Amino acid sequence: MKENTSPIYYADATPLLLAVDCIIFGFDRDSLKLLLFQRKVAPFQDEWSLIGSFVKQEESVLKAAERVLKTHTGLTNVFMEELGSYGEVERDPGARVISIAHYALMRLAEEYKQIDQTYKAQWFEFDQLPDLILDHHQMVQDALEKLRRKTRYRPIGFELLPEKFTIPQLRMLYEVIYQRPLDRRNFRKKILSMKILEKLEEKDKTSSRKGAFLYRFNPEKYQEMVKRGVDFVI
Amino acid sequence: MKENTSPIYYADATPLLLAVDCIIFGFDRDSLKLLLFQRKVAPFQDEWSLIGSFVKQEESVLKAAERVLKTHTGLTNVFMEELGSYGEVERDPGARVISIAHYALMRLAEEYKQIDQTYKAQWFEFDQLPDLILDHHQMVQDALEKLRRKTRYRPIGFELLPEKFTIPQLRMLYEVIYQRPLDRRNFRKKILSMKILEKLEEKDKTSSRKGAFLYRFNPEKYQEMVKRGVDFVI
DNA sequence: CCAAAAGTGTTATCGCTACACCCATGA
DNA sequence: TCATGGGTGTAGCGATAACACTTTTGG
Numbered sequence: 362m363k364e365n366t367s368p369i370y371y372a373d374a375t376p377l378l379l380a381v382d383c384i385i386f387g388f389d390r391d392s393l394k395l396l397l398f399q400r401k402v403a404p405f406q407d408e409w410s411l412i413g414s415f416v417k418q419e420e421s422v423l424k425a426a427e428r429v430l431k432t433h434t435g436l437t438n439v440f441m442e443e444l445g446s447y448g449e450v451e452r453d454p455g456a457r458v459i460s461i462a463h464y465a466l467m468r469l470a471e472e473y474k475q476i477d478q479t480y481k482a483q484w485f486e487f488d489q490l491p492d493l494i495l496d497h498h499q500m501v502q503d504a505l506e507k508l509r510r511k512t513r514y515r516p517i518g519f520e521l522l523p524e525k526f527t528i529p530q531l532r533m534l535y536e537v538i539y540q541r542p543l544d545r546r547n548f549r550k551k552i553l554s555m556k557i558l559e560k561l562e563e564k565d566k567t568s569s570r571k572g573a574f575l576y577r578f579n580p581e582k583y584q585e586m587v588k589r590g591v592d593f594v595i
Numbered sequence: 596m597k598e599n600t601s602p603i604y605y606a607d608a609t610p611l612l613l614a615v616d617c618i619i620f621g622f623d624r625d626s627l628k629l630l631l632f633q634r635k636v637a638p639f640q641d642e643w644s645l646i647g648s649f650v651k652q653e654e655s656v657l658k659a660a661e662r663v664l665k666t667h668t669g670l671t672n673v674f675m676e677e678l679g680s681y682g683e684v685e686r687d688p689g690a691r692v693i694s695i696a697h698y699a700l701m702r703l704a705e706e707y708k709q710i711d712q713t714y715k716a717q718w719f720e721f722d723q724l725p726d727l728i729l730d731h732h733q734m735v736q737d738a739l740e741k742l743r744r745k746t747r748y749r750p751i752g753f754e755l756l757p758e759k760f761t762i763p764q765l766r767m768l769y770e771v772i773y774q775r776p777l778d779r780r781n782f783r784k785k786i787l788s789m790k791i792l793e794k795l796e797e798k799d800k801t802s803s804r805k806g807a808f809l810y811r812f813n814p815e816k817y818q819e820m821v822k823r824g825v826d827f828v829i
Numbered sequence: 830c831c832a833a834a835a836g837t838g839t840t841a842t843c844g845c846t847a848c849a850c851c852c853a854t855g856a
Numbered sequence: 857t858c859a860t861g862g863g864t865g866t867a868g869c870g871a872t873a874a875c876a877c878t879t880t881t882g883g
Contacts, residue, residue: 422682448656
């Protein structure tokens with residue numbers, strides 16, 4: 362039944378190359394990281410790049426981004442959202458290519474650190490990025506800005522933490538993203554007052570002798586909060 | 596010197612049709628409006644649609660959106676921003692087309708109301724829109740949501756008002772966008788406390804015997820406010 | 830027993846909300 | 857003179873920011 366390539370309509374329009382690129386954020390204890398790859402195709406072969414691919418005839422733009430993520434990291438079910446399009450005529454000397462950038466947030470647990478080996482990718486400290494091809498550096502800057510704005514008003518920061526995390530870990534994440542210290546006591550009060558976290562019995566003792574209680578984000582409780590008309594703000 | 600269509604690279608990628616569509620908001624005294632057109636090409640010829648066009652080989656995506664706006668309204672220098680991409684495979688039965696939607700805000704002064712005659716377009720009350728083709732209704736909904744969020748944190752509402760406006764007019768605009776009443780006195784205090792408006796000597800007497808003072812948005816003052824670290828919030 | 834991080838409570842201040850009254854003017 | 861919308865002031869409340877002390881425990 363597929364007739365979407367019918368040549369009857371739009372015959373005078375010029376087809377263009379459309380790509381997706383993914384800005385992949387990770388977080389490790391006290392630093393924000395970015396996953397980069399060495400480009401496999403010319404031009405700019407072997408230079409550092411975001412992962413990307415052309416959008417195929419038979420897949421949606423979002424599906425293309427998800428395919429790219431899966432192909433290069435082996436992961437699915439990762440938080441991902443559209444960042445925006447990059448459509449300057451001369452942005453890619455290889456051809457006229459429009460790219461729709463997406464940013465993704467992923468937990469950087471031990472198993473995922475091995476992405477390096479399997480997929481020939483590398484996690485970079487955010488403040489020690491190598492030169493990137495094309496306008497990828499701009500994409501990264503734009504993604505960071507969006508991340509800063511978005512984490513403040515939406516509960517997406519949890520995507521960067523393991524399922525179970527401590528309040529100090531969560532605070533550290535926000536401190537790294539915002540690049541400024543947050544008051545320990547006020548932060549704890551604020552996040553707990555929203556009642557969107559479940560306190561567990563376990564403690565994490567990796568960063569103190571006393572140990573800190575682990576918590577888990579509860580999406581249902583978050584939905585209840587939204588229904589009550591309460592805003593998520595940090 | 597243009598070599599961006601060199602066939603050497605990316606030979607295996609499939610080109611696709613890429614379009615831009617514009618969601619054009621207007622504001623008239625006490626109602627939000629949307630500019631729509633009757634589509635000139637098949638499929639769906641003569642049905643109501645957002646304005647749009649295919650992106651050409653030699654123009655950026657943004658330029659394409661600006662061209663569309665100019666072609667159909669005669670206007671340039673209109674506030675416009677990317678909304679996002681619409682990239683489902685089956686979204687357009689005419690062909691596989693990805694659209695990058697943009698929303699625009701324009702002053703709806705007397706001269707622009709004549710857009711109707713000149714360009715065969717029509718302003719619709721926002722709550723009385725006709726059926727729209729494809730996923731254009733979804734685009735409009737998404738644009739409205741973005742407008743609501745954005746006007747709250749960025750000084751873009753002024754784009755919908757004449758250069759000179761009264762505080763009650765400005766408040767009315769926000770009431771229409773947010774769909775809820777705002778306290779007259781608190782609104783005035785808040786907006787004036789930011790010190791981003793210039794008070795003029797003139798009064799507007801069209802809506803009251805006493806008349807209301809006219810103001811003008813001052814972008815330089817807004818920049819100063821931003822530097823002071825003060826947030827724009829309404 | 831002590832260093833180091835986790836956890837708790839209190840107070841002052843700022844901003845927002847909710848309100849009531851006066852002002853200017855054309856009809 | 858009065859109806860109508862414009863303009864101003866204030867008190868109360870809630871959220872946030874600033875800040876000091878106690879708890880736990882491995883070494």
